[in-house]
Amino acid sequence: MAHAPHPLATLEQIVSTPSARDGIPSEVEDDLRVVGCMLIQEAGVMLKLPQNTMATAQVLFHRFYYISSLCSFGVNDISISALFLSSKLCETPVRLRDLINTYIFLLARIQHLLTLPPNQPFRMSNMASASTAAWHPSNGSKDKGKAKEQGPVWEGFTFEVPGFHDEVFWDWKDVITASEMQILKRLGFNMQVDLPYSHMINYLKILDLVFEDEVAQMCWSILNDLLLTPLYAIHPPHTLACASILLTTRLLRVTLPDRWYLLFDVTYDEIWSCCGRLMVLWHDWGMEQPRGAITSGVPEKEDDRGAKETRWRRAWVLAQGRKAVRRWVEEREKNEADRA
Structure with a gap:
């Protein structure tokens, strides 16, 4: 390719x-x-x-x-x-x-x-x-x-x-x-960005899924969520498009042809690893699960909620500036040295 x-x-x-x-x-x-x-x-x-x-x-x-x-x-x-x-x-x-x-x-x-x-x-x-x-x-x-x-x-x-x-x-x-x-x-003035949205629509047309209920919309939403991860800087757009299709069809219980991903020059391991990265994001940040997810609608445990909010607070504090990050790293290194 x-x-x-x-x-x-x-x-x-x-x-x-x-x-x-x-x-x-x-x-x-x-x-x-x-x-x-x-x-x-x-x-x-x-x-x-x-x-x-x-x-x-x-x-x-x-x-x-x-x-x-x-x-x-x-x-x-x-x-x-x-x-x-x-x-x-x-x-x-x-x-x-x-x-x-x-x-x-x-x-x-x-x-x-x-x-x-x-x-x-x-x-x-x-x-x-x-x-x-x-x-x-x-x-x-x-x-x-x-x-x-x-x-x-x-x-x-x-x-x-x-x-x-x-x-x-x-x-x-x-x-x-x-x-x-x-x-x-x-970035060397290289600002070229190829997004996977158009790839995803074309692939759904090839798979005859573009008119299936909710499929295109959920694929689009998954691609939006993937923007919160660094996968757009790691994988080419056609891989991300296939990942959104795989995860959507799994959640909506839609059957795909065997080895369908070979049509689009990707491997199963590549697209499934992208799906796994997104599911980790949903879990760690407590985002609302799409319809069809196993944990969708399941009440969150108090301990899990507290751990996630602690994670959010830490991230928001460190995002304030480089000085906050440096202080946190220095304190972490100092605590590790004291424990040693």
């Missing part, structure tokens, strides 16, 4: 990432990637950007951290810069001030959640509940610059849109400018 038109991570980069060499465990790095991509997705939805723009930003975000360390570049800085860069690459321009106001709002929500006592539960659905109905950067002044989330977990949360000449805007502008140049330089 011809070489992919866009770069993929090498085996060396996958096995030993720059962050791993700086002492960051793989599970922490994966969590920080999830947080960064969630911010990109939420900001893109609030700014009404097309999925193509958000997906391109998330792919660039993952590629960047295969050649750069989380100890050197903060997640929040790179995620907002990747989205701004993607909006230009995909010719879906967004006002810089609207983008900054949206990120400030999202980070304010995260800070509110971090201030909640550990014994007060919150769900991922609450985290993703913000919408333009609550606040939108272009009409924030309509409600005197303040907005309040709905739901018990958001009681006491308020947000005020920064003033036009506030210093915070210029600080963020400098960060975005510098981080955008770092992304371009470190």
Whole structure:
């Protein structure tokens, strides 16, 4: 098969990432990637950007951290810069001030959640509940610059849109400018991104599944969830498209022809490993399971919920900047030395 038109991570980069060499465990790095991509997705939805723009930003975000360390570049800085860069690459321009106001709002929500006592539960659905109905950067002044989330977990949360000449805007502008140049330089100005959505639709047509109930929609949703993992920087798009088809047909109990994946030049091990990576993400981050999943609708145990929320809190704290990551690594190394 011809070489992919866009770069993929090498085996060396996958096995030993720059962050791993700086002492960051793989599970922490994966969590920080999830947080960064969630911010990109939420900001893109609030700014009404097309999925193509958000997906391109998330792919660039993952590629960047295969050649750069989380100890050197903060997640929040790179995620907002990747989205701004993607909006230009995909010719879906967004006002810089609207983008900054949206990120400030999202980070304010995260800070509110971090201030909640550990014994007060919150769900991922609450985290993703913000919408333009609550606040939108272009009409924030309509409600005197303040907005309040709905739901018990958001009681006491308020947000005020920064003033036009506030210093915070210029600080963020400098960060975005510098981080955008770092992304371009470190990725060698190779911004080509081939997304698997069109591949998936074509493959469903070949398999005569495009008109099956829910199949195309669930495949699309799975490809969106895969953006939270680094698989887009590891596997070519046709492999991810096949992975979404395999997982969807398993969940919906749809029969596929034997060895169907050979039609699309992939191996079963490749696509099944992608499915496994996504199922681990669903479990670790407590995301809502698709219809047909074994654990769909099963109440979550209290211990499991507490462990997941501890994981979320750690990731959100470390995503605040490179200094937070460095402090965490230093404390971890010190504790390991004391135990030794």
